[in-house]
Amino acid sequence: xxxxxxxxxxxxxxxxxxxxxxxxxxxxxxxxxxxxxxxxxxxxxxxxxxxxxxxxxxxxxxxxxxxxxxxxxxxxxxxxxxxxxxxxxxxxxxxxxxxxxxxxxxxxxxxxxxxxxxxxxxxxxxxxxxxxxxxxxxxxxxxxxxxxxxxxxxxxxxxxxxxxxxxxxxxxxxxxxxxxxxxxxxxxxxxxxxxxxxxxxxxxxxxxxxxxxxxxxxxxxxxxxxxxxxxxxxxxxxxxxxxxxxxxxxxxxxxxxxxxxxxxxxxxxxxxxxxxxxxxxxxxxx
Amino acid sequence: xxxxxxxxxxxxxxxxxxxxxxxxxxxxxxxxxxxxxxxxxxxxxxxxxxxxxxxxxxxxxxxxxxxxxxxxxxxxxxxxxxxxxxxxxxxxxxxxxxxxxxxxxxxxxxxxxxxxxxxxxxxxxxxxxxxxxxxxxxxxxxxxxxxxxxxxxxxxxxxxxxxxxxxxxxxxxxxxxxxxxxxxxxxxxxxxxxxxxxxxxxxxxxxxxxxxxxxxxxxxxxxxxxxxxxxxxxxxxxxxxxxxxxxxxxxxxxxxxxxxxxxxxxxxxxxxxxxxxxxxxxxxxx
Numbered sequence: 001x002x003x004x005x006x007x008x009x010x011x012x013x014x015x016x017x018x019x020x021x022x023x024x025x026x027x028x029x030x031x032x033x034x035x036x037x038x039x040x041x042x043x044x045x046x047x048x049x050x051x052x053x054x055x056x057x058x059x060x061x062x063x064x065x066x067x068x069x070x071x072x073x074x075x076x077x078x079x080x081x082x083x084x085x086x087x088x089x090x091x092x093x094x095x096x097x098x099x100x101x102x103x104x105x106x107x108x109x110x111x112x113x114x115x116x117x118x119x120x121x122x123x124x125x126x127x128x129x130x131x132x133x134x135x136x137x138x139x140x141x142x143x144x145x146x147x148x149x150x151x152x153x154x155x156x157x158x159x160x161x162x163x164x165x166x167x168x169x170x171x172x173x174x175x176x177x178x179x180x181x182x183x184x185x186x187x188x189x190x191x192x193x194x195x196x197x198x199x200x201x202x203x204x205x206x207x208x209x210x211x212x213x214x215x216x217x218x219x220x221x222x223x224x225x226x227x228x229x230x231x232x233x234x235x236x237x238x239x240x241x242x243x244x245x246x247x248x249x250x251x252x253x254x255x256x257x258x259x260x261x262x263x264x265x266x267x268x269x270x271x272x273x274x275x276x277x278x279x280x281x282x283x284x285x286x
Numbered sequence: 287x288x289x290x291x292x293x294x295x296x297x298x299x300x301x302x303x304x305x306x307x308x309x310x311x312x313x314x315x316x317x318x319x320x321x322x323x324x325x326x327x328x329x330x331x332x333x334x335x336x337x338x339x340x341x342x343x344x345x346x347x348x349x350x351x352x353x354x355x356x357x358x359x360x361x362x363x364x365x366x367x368x369x370x371x372x373x374x375x376x377x378x379x380x381x382x383x384x385x386x387x388x389x390x391x392x393x394x395x396x397x398x399x400x401x402x403x404x405x406x407x408x409x410x411x412x413x414x415x416x417x418x419x420x421x422x423x424x425x426x427x428x429x430x431x432x433x434x435x436x437x438x439x440x441x442x443x444x445x446x447x448x449x450x451x452x453x454x455x456x457x458x459x460x461x462x463x464x465x466x467x468x469x470x471x472x473x474x475x476x477x478x479x480x481x482x483x484x485x486x487x488x489x490x491x492x493x494x495x496x497x498x499x500x501x502x503x504x505x506x507x508x509x510x511x512x513x514x515x516x517x518x519x520x521x522x523x524x525x526x527x528x529x530x531x532x533x534x535x536x537x538x539x540x541x542x543x544x545x546x547x548x549x550x551x552x553x554x555x556x557x558x559x560x561x562x563x564x565x566x567x568x569x570x571x572x
Contacts (some may be wrong), residue, residue: 038418
């Protein structure tokens with residue numbers, strides 16, 4: 001079991017420095033959430049790690065070797081990718097066969113279970129699948145290949161609510177059966193908050209948060225009450241945003257709270273991961 | 287201002303009768319939610335209405351005329367469509383120009399506002415846009431064309447939480463400025479529940495719900511309490527699903543409740559639209 005080390009990745013795109021300096025380490029057997037606003041370069045970063053495009057500088061290392069043009073290393077990765085990755089006219093069931101040869105093996109028993117559970121028509125051409133079923137096809141591939149690092153780029157894109165729930169529960173059960181590293185990129189943050197163990201947030205080309213989800217959320221609170229009480233309480237604290245509802249002020253605070261909060265007239269609640277993300281990355285009013 | 291009438295639409299797809307008999311009417315100046323599970327044929331139906339594909343039978347009528355190959359009628363519609371609708375290599379700003387000629391006019395002032403608000407790079411080629419920015423480009427087109435019927439097929443696909451909120455608020459404000467008919471297809475049902483006035487649910491090839499959202503939700507409740515009390519209370523009612531949390535039973539009920547509920551020991555809460563949809567369309571255990 002190896003760590004994957006991402007070091008000082010830079011990438012320019014049409015004169016725009018999208019990735020300025022990206023560094024982090026992925027540990028074995030962990031579920032990561034990789035979060036960032038639209039256009040921040042999340043998919044580009046995953047494509048660099050998976051040797052689909054090149055960084056301008058920096059490196060990605062597994063077992064002391066660079067991943068660039070390294071087939072042995074790449075066979076330990078899987079990236080949920082665009083439909084045009086597959087030969088034109090290929091059917092879903094042919095793709096399973098093709099990938100099984102490429103990666104050496106494929107979990108046919110589990111894939112049969114998933115095909116039935118999601119209702120995928122494996123005789124359908126990949127290019128003809130609807131948005132939702134294309135995602136389902138790619139998810140089944142991701143969960144059945146014998147890889148150590150699985151990069152799920154928008155794993156619930158176009159999935160209905162019932163199928164999203166099914167995917168989340170299958171992810172947890174396959175992870176329990178065969179622990180490996182998952183990196184999930186999604187904009188439905190609240191839905192994965194209970195799945196991920198570690199969160200990476202990318203903003204303006206760098207990693208702005210790289211921490212355990214539980215530790216992070218223990219520091220994220222919503223303080224609400226009469227405005228003067230909330231202002232008193234939050235003095236000296238890091239307030240990400242303030243909202244008002246009539247006479248009530250809500251302050252979104254990140255960081256340690258004062259130890260003794262019993263005498264205060266404010267109410268203290270846990271912030272949600274999605275709220276935390278929105279307020280950390282919102283550019284309005286800056 | 288005209289009604290759009292969809293009558294007895296049937297469509298087979300690879301020996302599978304996807305649309306069995308679809309009929310409904312879209313009234314002018316109303317926001318509709320068109321909901322259905324993955325693979326139910328929502329996008330196919332929108333493509334039939336917008337003359338991108340043909341029904342096996344049935345018709346779609348505006349002002350007494352069929353929409354099939356009817357250019358004058360089609361210019362009153364817009365369908366958020368795939369990227370490959372646009373000539374290859376076309377930039378976003380060229381597409382605005384091209385569509386402006388096709389439709390006769392384009393709201394340049396509003397598009398400038400939206401381009402800035404979402405941060406779209408209009409010099410980017412459409413084929414090179416990320417999933418999120420491709421959606422944003424298509425949304426801007428949808429909101430700036432001079433059409434009466436706007437069909438938004440997954441309008442928030444790949445959008446981050448901040449941009450989803452921005453879209454919902456822009457939709458309401460442009461609708462207020464210039465009322466027209468919107469048909470929204472989405473799997474993020476909870477997020478549009480407060481936007482839509484009327485809901486259409488498609489299941490197994492037919493329209494299973496066609497009603498005012500407020501009226502529908504007034505009939506959708508979650509009854510919870512000790513199992514025996516809940517069973518007593520829900521006798522004779524239409525229970526879509528039952529869940530258990532320790533000793534507590536929750537029954538998801540659709541329909542009129544008994545008039546006098548004061549003496550009961552159960553608690554009665556409003557169901558959410560997403561819960562209602564999931565339990566109405568879930569095939570598990572059938």
